[in-house]
Amino acid sequence: MSVNRRDFLRIAGAAGVAGATSTVAAGSAPATRVSDDWMGMLTDLTLxxxxxxxxxxxxxxxxxxGxxxxxxxDDKSVFERRRRTDAINLTVVxxxxxxxPGEQPVYVKTQCMHCFEPACASACLVAAFRKTSEGPVLYNENVCIGCRYCMVACPFEMPAYTYDxxxxxxxxxxTMCFDRITKEGGVPACAATCPVEAITFGKRSELLALARDKIAAEPDKYVNHIYGEHEAGGTCWLYIAGKPFDELGFRTDIAATPYPELTRGFLSAVPLVLTLWPALLMGAYAFTQRRDELARAEAEPGENAATEPQPGDHDE
Ligand code: SF4
Ligand code: SF4
Ligand code: SF4
Structure with a gap:
């Protein structure tokens, strides 16, 4: 895989924190082992x-x-510009x-891919992300220091920040609706609501088999590519489509090597990072703490203490 500037920054971000974690034990990302029991989602873009x-x-x-x-x-004007997920829209189409002429438009729903070996977790100094034994990757804001290295590290550009x-x-x-799916019979809200059953929830291994069956049954309808089977080392969210994924906004330059693994090669090549990164991160932490203190001081009661309501289901 060629590593472009954006990937370099992602790998460097993860590498730096991996270096930091050699001195800050709390930041070590837990090792993961691929499990056939991990839950996942399959989005069929032809539906x-x-x-x-x-x-x-x-x-x-x-x-x-909002x-x-x-x-x-039903407002279709939103399709006039390309949208990304953000802090109040965890999925966008x-x-x-x-x-x-004669072809149909293709609609693409995006959200976190719930990677096997999440770069966001690898990049996090304080282990605010973790790969659960059920498959979803979760975030714990109680330990997050706001450095936002997860945002730099994610190859799918999915983590968003509540800047406001x-x-x-x-x-x-x-979260793959973790609170719902860990209850008996629970299904993620998006999959439960989709009127055409374009999103299927289940064991990732079974979804992979389903995707293969669909492609084999209708080879003229689908391209022979299950996005997420190998990208970034494999993801729990899978896609099948009737057009090549690079025509649908998907990154197809992502290697099958997990990003944290790329990090390890980078580390051996740039040992200086090992020593410098903890200081840089702690500087970033001090900066964000100071910024937040100033923001709090500006919004003392009697001035403007109102804030928007916050999502309640984003955390573990
Ligand atoms: S898609 Fe990004 S945010 Fe989601 S698990 Fe993978 S690296 Fe983390
Ligand atoms: S799985 Fe849940 S959190 Fe994720 S996009 Fe669907 S509804 Fe949103
Ligand atoms: S609900 Fe289903 S059909 Fe509608 S945009 Fe989402 S994935 Fe597509």
């Missing part, structure tokens, strides 16, 4: 009709600010217009 009900359901389930009546999600919250800024991303 998605772009109704955005999954966006509504996600916001509803996570009690995120919710609107479900009918408001984008439209990819047809390249030739001066009191308790935190990272936000899809």
């Amino acid at each position: 998605c009709v772009g109704c955005r009900k999954c966006e509504w359901a996600c916001k509803d389930a996570n009690q995120l600010p 919710q609107q009546p479900i009918d408001a999600y 984008n439209r990819y217009d047809p390249a030739a 919250d001066p009191f308790s800024p935190a990272v936000r991303k899809c």
